[in-house]
Amino acid sequence: MTPTDISNPDTFHKVVDCQWACPAHTPVPEYIRLIAAGRYSDAYMVNWHSNVFPGILGRTCDRPCEPACRRGRVEEEPVAICRLKRVAADNKEDIQARLPPIPAVRNGKRIACVGAGPASLTVARDLAPMGYEVHVFDGEKKGGGFIRSQIPRFRLPESVIDEEVGYITERGGVTTHFGQRVESLRALLDAGYDAVFIGSGAPRGRDLDVPGRKEAAANIHIGIDWLSSVSFGHIESIGKRVIVLGGGNTAMDCCRSARRLGGEQVTVVVRSGFEEMKASPWEKEDAMNEGIPILNYLVPKEVLHQGGKLTGMVFEKVKAERDAKGRRTLVPTGEPDVTIEADDVLVAIGQENAFPWIERDLGLEFDRWGLPALNEKTLQSSIPNVFFGGDAAFGPKNIIWAVAHGHEAAVSIDRYCRGLDVGERPPPEVVMSSQKMGIHEWSYDSGVSLDLRFKVPHAEHEVALRDIRTEVELGYDRELAYKEAQRCLNCDVQTVFTTSLCIECDACVDICPVDCITFTADGEEQELRERLRVPALNLDQPLYVQDGLKTGRVMVKDEDVCLHCGMCAERCPTGAWDMQKFFLETAKPYAGRVAACQAQ
Amino acid sequence: MSFLPKPKLHHPKLPVNALGFTRRDYEGAISTLCAGCGHDSISAAIIQACFELEIEPHRVAKLSGIGCSSKTPDYFLGASHGFNSVHGRMPSVLTGANLANRDLIYLGVSGDGDSASIGFGQFAHSIRRGVNMTYIVENNGVYGLTKGQFSATSDKGSKAKKGTVNTDEAIDLIGIALQLGATYVARSFSGDKAQLVPLIKGALRHPGPAFIDCISPCVAFNNHEGSTKSYDFVREHNEAMNFLDVFPGRSAITAEYAPGEVREVEQHDGSVLRLRKLHAEYDPTDRIGAMNHLHERKAAGEIVTGLLYIDPDPQDLHSNLNTVPTPLNRLDDSALVPGKAALEKLNAALR
Ligand SMILES: Cc1cc2nc3c(=O)[nH]c(=O)nc-3n(C[C@H](O)[C@H](O)[C@H](O)COP(=O)(O)OP(=O)(O)OC[C@H]3O[C@@H](n4cnc5c(N)ncnc54)[C@H](O)[C@@H]3O)c2cc1C
Ligand SMILES: Cc1ncc(C[n+]2csc(CCOP(=O)(O)OP(=O)(O)O)c2C)c(N)n1
Ligand code: SF4
Ligand code: SF4
Ligand code: SF4
Ligand SMILES: [Mg+2]
Numbered sequence: 008m009t010p011t012d013i014s015n016p017d018t019f020h021k022v023v024d025c026q027w028a029c030p031a032h033t034p035v036p037e038y039i040r041l042i043a044a045g046r047y048s049d050a051y052m053v054n055w056h057s058n059v060f061p062g063i064l065g066r067t068c069d070r071p072c073e074p075a076c077r078r079g080r081v082e083e084e085p086v087a088i089c090r091l092k093r094v095a096a097d098n099k100e101d102i103q104a105r106l107p108p109i110p111a112v113r114n115g116k117r118i119a120c121v122g123a124g125p126a127s128l129t130v131a132r133d134l135a136p137m138g139y140e141v142h143v144f145d146g147e148k149k150g151g152g153f154i155r156s157q158i159p160r161f162r163l164p165e166s167v168i169d170e171e172v173g174y175i176t177e178r179g180g181v182t183t184h185f186g187q188r189v190e191s192l193r194a195l196l197d198a199g200y201d202a203v204f205i206g207s208g209a210p211r212g213r214d215l216d217v218p219g220r221k222e223a224a225a226n227i228h229i230g231i232d233w234l235s236s237v238s239f240g241h242i243e244s245i246g247k248r249v250i251v252l253g254g255g256n257t258a259m260d261c262c263r264s265a266r267r268l269g270g271e272q273v274t275v276v277v278r279s280g281f282e283e284m285k286a287s288p289w290e291k292e293d294a295m296n297e298g299i300p301i302l303n304y305l306v307p308k309e310v311l312h313q314g315g316k317l318t319g320m321v322f323e324k325v326k327a328e329r330d331a332k333g334r335r336t337l338v339p340t341g342e343p344d345v346t347i348e349a350d351d352v353l354v355a356i357g358q359e360n361a362f363p364w365i366e367r368d369l370g371l372e373f374d375r376w377g378l379p380a381l382n383e384k385t386l387q388s389s390i391p392n393v394f395f396g397g398d399a400a401f402g403p404k405n406i407i408w409a410v411a412h413g414h415e416a417a418v419s420i421d422r423y424c425r426g427l428d429v430g431e432r433p434p435p436e437v438v439m440s441s442q443k444m445g446i447h448e449w450s451y452d453s454g455v456s457l458d459l460r461f462k463v464p465h466a467e468h469e470v471a472l473r474d475i476r477t478e479v480e481l482g483y484d485r486e487l488a489y490k491e492a493q494r495c496l497n498c499d500v501q502t503v504f505t506t507s508l509c510i511e512c513d514a515c516v517d518i519c520p521v522d523c524i525t526f527t528a529d530g531e532e533q534e535l536r537e538r539l540r541v542p543a544l545n546l547d548q549p550l551y552v553q554d555g556l557k558t559g560r561v562m563v564k565d566e567d568v569c570l571h572c573g574m575c576a577e578r579c580p581t582g583a584w585d586m587q588k589f590f591l592e593t594a595k596p597y598a599g600r601v602a603a604c605q606a607q
Numbered sequence: 608m609s610f611l612p613k614p615k616l617h618h619p620k621l622p623v624n625a626l627g628f629t630r631r632d633y634e635g636a637i638s639t640l641c642a643g644c645g646h647d648s649i650s651a652a653i654i655q656a657c658f659e660l661e662i663e664p665h666r667v668a669k670l671s672g673i674g675c676s677s678k679t680p681d682y683f684l685g686a687s688h689g690f691n692s693v694h695g696r697m698p699s700v701l702t703g704a705n706l707a708n709r710d711l712i713y714l715g716v717s718g719d720g721d722s723a724s725i726g727f728g729q730f731a732h733s734i735r736r737g738v739n740m741t742y743i744v745e746n747n748g749v750y751g752l753t754k755g756q757f758s759a760t761s762d763k764g765s766k767a768k769k770g771t772v773n774t775d776e777a778i779d780l781i782g783i784a785l786q787l788g789a790t791y792v793a794r795s796f797s798g799d800k801a802q803l804v805p806l807i808k809g810a811l812r813h814p815g816p817a818f819i820d821c822i823s824p825c826v827a828f829n830n831h832e833g834s835t836k837s838y839d840f841v842r843e844h845n846e847a848m849n850f851l852d853v854f855p856g857r858s859a860i861t862a863e864y865a866p867g868e869v870r871e872v873e874q875h876d877g878s879v880l881r882l883r884k885l886h887a888e889y890d891p892t893d894r895i896g897a898m899n900h901l902h903e904r905k906a907a908g909e910i911v912t913g914l915l916y917i918d919p920d921p922q923d924l925h926s927n928l929n930t931v932p933t934p935l936n937r938l939d940d941s942a943l944v945p946g947k948a949a950l951e952k953l954n955a956a957l958r
Contacts, residue, residue, distance in 0.1 A: 080619065081616050081619065082616065446642075447609050447610055447611075448610075453611065454611050454614075455614035455615075455616060457614075457615055457616070510643070510826075510830075510838050510839075511798060511838065512643040512644075512645070512648065512798065512824070512826065512838060513648045513651070513797075513798060513800065514642055514643045514644075514647060514648070516651075517647055517648055517650075517651035518613065518638075518647075520613050520614045520615075520616060520617060520631075521616065521617060521618045522617075522618045522621065541618045541620050541621060541622075542620070544620070557839070557842070558842065568618055568619065570614055570616060572611075572614050574609065574613060574614075577609045577642065578609065578638075578642045578643070578647075579642060579643065580641065580642045580643025580644075580826045581643070
């Protein structure tokens with residue numbers, strides 16, 4: 008097998024499962040250690056540079072990092088990465104002075120951002136410290152996009168949004184044009200901006216098309232429109248019996264909001280199976296804990312109404328089957344239809360993109376799904392100075408993806424404005440530092456906690472359901488946070504092997520608690536994987552291979568379940584193994600982040 | 608040594624044996640030996656062998672003397688019986704324990720100082736008496752624990768760390784064991800578990816005195832240029848006679864070999880030792896041949912390893928003494944203290 012090239016940043020980055028899985032590549036273990044050390048402000052800043060909205064994301068992130076977390080492969084559950092982030096935000100001191108300075112002298116370039124969601128705000132934040140003059144437009148009166156208009160207050164208090172949006176819009180360099188919808192891209196381009204970033208989201212909720220829809224329209228609401236009306240206080244009540252259609256997170260927010268606005272019998276109905284629902288498992292759990300049943304395999308057939316008022320809905324019972332081609336389809340079971348009585352129906356069956364304000368004769372290409380034709384890496388459109396990001400780019404995703412797009416688009420815009428090749432991407436900043444302090448002393452806490460995941464305390468149901476502004480999750484206190492932080496395996500503290508020092512004594516092989524290390528004859532990867540002490544069957548996880556040993560064998564380390572405990576390095580007589588911290592920050596236009604993040 | 612215990616978490620796919628144990632269940636406390644010590648690899652090999660043989664840990668008694676090597680029983684089989692005796696006295700304590708309870712599996716762990724110097728006599732007599740045991744000498748050519756003085760197995764002409772040349776003739780424990788009637792004799796190297804683990808398995812299943820001389824580099828005091836017990840030297844001069852596979856019974860044998868390439872020896876308990884020959888002419892059931900061969904190859908500068916001698920049908924101390932088949936702790940008082948009349952009868956028989 009080709010020996011592993013550890014000078015390629017991806018090699019060790021992949022070992023940090025959470026960071027690799029995070030679209031914004033947040034240095035997760037670094038901030039978790041800082042939380043354990045009680046350095047909440049430092050932990051917050053590590054987050055802030057990477058994901059821009061630590062307090063918001065610490066409550067709402069889709070957390071792609073957690074299913075990736077190595078801890079979930081060595082015991083039952085991953086580290087509660089997301090909720091630890093919130094601890095940093097809740098316990099930090101005033102960090103204003105640590106934000107990158109906004110230069111008084113501008114660089115003469117003007118950038119327009121359409122929409123004030125997380126994607127646009129990230130672009131603005133990344134460019135303002137470089138002297139760009141950024142103009143952010145949004146039809147709403149405040150910034151935050153869907154974060155403010157959609158996510159219910161019981162999951163995310165408005166004060167957190169105000170604070171973190173403020174770190175971007177209130178420090179100079181960024182001019183907000185709130186309450187001002189952009190009606191024409193042509194007009195915007197004609198206004199002479201050097202570049203335009205479109206972060207207008209996916210603002211259209213899909214509608215239902217069944218008999219009775221029109222007649223009962225007064226009591227049928229499109230989920231996202233209804234949620235924003237609730238967020239902005241235009242709607243304060245709903246009927247006692249509510250049906251919520253759809254199985255995504257929007258449906259979960261609708262049903263839980265309805266419970267708080269007077270809904271007593273709130274029922275979620277999904278077409279397909281409970282397991283196939285798009286909502287995150289924890290959202291489903293929270294909804295069910297609030298007394299909301301989720302009924303599955305029911306397809307809407309008809310809306311019942313009387314005298315222009317909705318009275319209920321009829322559903323057809325279906326089951327999942329594979330068709331001749333092996334595709335999964337829903338077929339009627341033939342059982343009698345199910346009728347559910349209701350006063351209101353919330354339709355949360357999906358979102359679509361819509362760009363009514365973009366003229367189709369501008370030369371901006373769209374694909375057949377109505378999405379802009381983009382370079383996936385640079386996010387540049389067919390008009391060279393127009394860039395997209397967030398839900399507007401590839402359809403509805405989530406906040407952290409919007410942030411990740413924002414960073415990439417900011418890099419692209421910066422390069423475009425400086426006349427550089429946009430396709431050429433600056434490398435990430437990487438720092439490797441040995442953790443060795445003594446023969447068996449490390450500057451990280453190498454002990455492996457055996458604790459299972461700690462539950463985040465919740466408000467009592469009665470209290471929580473009384474007011475839609477009462478935050479349900481109370482967050483970890485410092486003590487719980489410390490214990491949860493200790494569950495982190497420090498996957499960024501890498502095992503680095505130096506072949507020339509190894510005397511092949513087997514000490515590392517014998518001590519490794521999870522049988523990561525094998526010295527064996529070389530071979531092709533697939534065959535080699537089978538021959539290891541414990542076969543390396545998780546193909547998503549790389550092998551670390553080094554050749555050049557005296558016996559002619561190779562050292563193979565399966566990264567899959569390494570606990571990063573440092574035992575191999577402690578038991579190595581020659582220092583052939585070293586534990587080195589790998590710190591990676593993706594490239595961003597403004598400088599000085601790594602120094603600001605590095606511990607000590 | 609490490610401050611922290613080895614983390615309890617293990618590989619989720621770690622195999623489980625018929626008893627429901629993983630290999631990790633056969634571990635002991637974390638080692639306090641120098642990092643890289645060959646002895647730790649031998650401990651790992653013992654753990655692996657016991658796991659593979661599906662031995663119930665409480666059926667094993669591990670005994671040792673004094674030395675780094677003799678400390679190791681603390682680092683494996685944490686759930687077994689153990690006795691850490693005085694320097695060089697392990698063989699006597701083991702013999703006594705074996706006489707009292709013949710049902711346990713006896714594993715003696717010793718060092719070259721413990722067995723070839725202060726305990727030389729003890730070693731010799733336990734072998735010649737035919738005690739049913741596995742006797743492993745973790746041979747590093749020095750007194751590791753007392754900071755690296757030459758031991759009696761140190762080769763004449765080899766150099767100490769600071770350059771002193773050893774002028775004394777070395778004791779070859781394998782030669783002595785063969786001469787004194789060990790019925791399972793092997794040499795191996797701590798750095799070659801593929802060879803060592805099966806040799807330990809075969810020894811544990813052998814119903815007589817099984818002796819393993821395992822070369823085990825001392826990284827602190829005997830792993831330098833000029834040493835004949837260093838990792839590099841042993842690797843360069845290692846000449847394996849054969850490669851052993853241990854099968855619990857005939858039906859478990861899987862791979863087939865051409866005749867002439869393998870030699871199979873069935874042991875008393877039905878287990879089969881299959882030797883893949885690396886030297887066609889070497890016959891491991893020929894004791895005199897083995898002794899000659901060893902001397903010859905040693906003169907040529909080779910370190911001969913593998914299963915060097917096996918007597919498939921050995922006698923042991925109990926059969927020689929015609930003792931009761933029941934361990935003493937399971938005999939009742941009337942059997943253990945037969946009374947005055949029985950004593951008088953015995954005395955009369957001896958007059
Ligand atoms: C109910 C619901 C709950 C959600 N919960 C979560 C969650 O918990 N976690 C998570 O990660 N994600 C969640 N999401 C998804 C998340 O909100 C979005 O993926 C994310 O906000 C997208 O960010 P964005 O910057 O692309 O655009 P958006 O946040 O959608 O912001 C776009 C902004 O552009 C403005 N705009 C649009 N067109 C124009 C125009 N022509 N001129 C001026 N302004 C315009 C809009 O008013 C809007 O404010 C949720 C979505 C919904 C619907
Ligand atoms: C009666 C007695 N004499 C001397 C000693 C000192 N002593 C301790 S260990 C040792 C030598 C051990 O050498 P070896 O058996 O080869 O073990 P190693 O440390 O090399 O593994 C000696 C001489 C002692 N403990 N007891
Ligand atoms: S750090 Fe070393 S000893 Fe610990 S699990 Fe990883 S490879 Fe094994
Ligand atoms: S412990 Fe060190 S010297 Fe020994 S095999 Fe492992 S890497 Fe090599
Ligand atoms: S002194 Fe030698 S024998 Fe003793 S623990 Fe250290 S390396 Fe092993
Ligand atoms: Mg010794």
